[in-house]
Amino acid sequence: MQKHLACSLMIALAVAVFLTLSSPVAGQVSAEGSGVPMVSLDRLQAKSTLPAPRTADGKPDLSGLWQPDRHLQGDISRALKPGETLPLQPWAAKLTQERLSKDDPHANCLPSGIPRLSPFPWKIVQTPKLIVFLYEGNLHTYRQVFMDGRDHPKDMDPTWYGDSTGKWDGNTLVVDTVGFNDKFWFDSLGHPHTDKLHITERYRRPDYGHLDYEVTIDDPGAYTKPFTLYAHSPLLEGTEIMEYICTENNQDVSHVVGKGQVGR
Numbered sequence: 001m002q003k004h005l006a007c008s009l010m011i012a013l014a015v016a017v018f019l020t021l022s023s024p025v026a027g028q029v030s031a032e033g034s035g036v037p038m039v040s041l042d043r044l045q046a047k048s049t050l051p052a053p054r055t056a057d058g059k060p061d062l063s064g065l066w067q068p069d070r071h072l073q074g075d076i077s078r079a080l081k082p083g084e085t086l087p088l089q090p091w092a093a094k095l096t097q098e099r100l101s102k103d104d105p106h107a108n109c110l111p112s113g114i115p116r117l118s119p120f121p122w123k124i125v126q127t128p129k130l131i132v133f134l135y136e137g138n139l140h141t142y143r144q145v146f147m148d149g150r151d152h153p154k155d156m157d158p159t160w161y162g163d164s165t166g167k168w169d170g171n172t173l174v175v176d177t178v179g180f181n182d183k184f185w186f187d188s189l190g191h192p193h194t195d196k197l198h199i200t201e202r203y204r205r206p207d208y209g210h211l212d213y214e215v216t217i218d219d220p221g222a223y224t225k226p227f228t229l230y231a232h233s234p235l236l237e238g239t240e241i242m243e244y245i246c247t248e249n250n251q252d253v254s255h256v257v258g259k260g261q262v263g264r
Helices: 002-022 090-098
Strands: 064-066 122-126 130-135 142-146 163-169 172-178 198-207 210-218 227-234
Antiparallel strands (some): 210 227
């Protein structure tokens, strides 16, 4: 009897261990568009509601590690004000419908461009003359925002992130970016743009634990009028960005069929 009981206990323990190891880890970051909340980041959100910190020169300090807004991942139309729609030109709307997920540059380990974010943390490093955005996701990429009063270069080569200059408007950081290529998608649904794209971003830190930002997109080549996206990022504590090299073992694309589905 004791031998049978001991055997049953051992079997039960083995099954429990197997189920634990074979099940998704609680709080694991899900694939973009799966509809599962990024709870592993949610639990790292700062709880403080203290005032936003300031730098030595009195400017709001935007430095920190920030959680990406999911509305800037799967479908940017969800970042519009309620009741608004994307003012797509007919050709751009048709192209969005025709694009397939396997052709997404982001899925093929190419840069995300602006304003798209990956479901991984991003960091702001702020100095008086230069602000740098560091992105964990995809290619471990970065952006430079020049704060020294310079103008955009007169003859720019089109790039994934363009050329960004910034200035302070009271407590708001205003970033002006031009010089984009037309290669990246705005989101996983495939909303397009052209090399006429001009983006203006406004960043505010209303308190210690939150970053609010607006992204105004002006692209007369693909949209009938400018439009503005609204996003929010909580501050993350107790963690850091990690090295993530998409090209190292990218096996996803060969298994992707059809058009991506965007989670809530």
